Amino acid sequence: MWKSGRSGAEGCSKPVTQNDVVIVGYPRYFTPNDDSYNDTWSIKALFYEHDAKVDIFDRYGKLLKCLNLKNAEVWDGTYNGMLMPATDYWFTLHYNNLGVRKEFSSHFSLKR
Numbered sequence: 522m523w524k525s526g527r528s529g530a531e532g533c534s535k536p537v538t539q540n541d542v543v544i545v546g547y548p549r550y551f552t553p554n555d556d557s558y559n560d561t562w563s564i565k566a567l568f569y570e571h572d573a574k575v576d577i578f579d580r581y582g583k584l585l586k587c588l589n590l591k592n593a594e595v596w597d598g599t600y601n602g603m604l605m606p607a608t609d610y611w612f613t614l615h616y617n618n619l620g621v622r623k624e625f626s627s628h629f630s631l632k633r
Contacts, residue, residue, distance in 0.1 A: 543616070543618055543623070543625075545564065545614060545625050545627075546564070546565075547562075547563075547564045547612075547627070547629065548562055548629060549629055549630065550629055550630040550631070550632050551598070551629070551630075551631060551632070552631075552632045552633070553597055553598035553599075553604075553631070553633070554633065560597070561595035561596060561597050561598075562577075562595060562596045562598070562629060562631075563575070563588060563590070563593070563594065563595040563596065564588075564590060564612075564614060572591075572615075572616065572617050573589075573590040573591065573614065573615065573616040573617075574587060574588065574589055574590065574614075574615045574616075575587070575588040575590065575612050575613070575614050575615075576588075576612060576613045576615075577596055577610055577611070577612045578610065578611045578612065578613075579605070579608075579610060579611075580608065580609065580610075580611070585600045585605070585610070586600070598631050598633075604633075605631060606631075606633075607630075607631055607632050607633040608630070608631060609628050609629070609630050609631075610628060610629060610630070610631060611626065611627070611628045612626065612627065612628070612629070613625070613626045614626070
């Protein structure tokens with residue numbers, strides 16, 4: 522019988538359970554132009570997670586903002602009071618899943 526590197530009983534891997542999956546929803550872009558639509562950026566899906574934090578970086582890896590999701594913090598597209606340019610920004614989400622510290626990274630766009 523051929524096996525493809527799987528482990529466990531009869532060559533099968535451990536089943537994925539509902540506790541193994543965390544769906545992270547976040548805006549793919551935001552437009553901070555004071556029109557009250559998409560003026561700030563944050564991950565709203567993890568407000569229930571007390572230790573969830575987001576670090577936002579520019580394309581060179583410079584840390585621009587740290588968001589504490591428990592306090593419903595958002596990013597308004599500024600750094601030290603200056604408007605940041607319209608471009609892509611990267612983020613790392615730090616959260617706990619069943620007591621294990623996890624990270625998720627991706628990017629989004631700031632459009633002006």
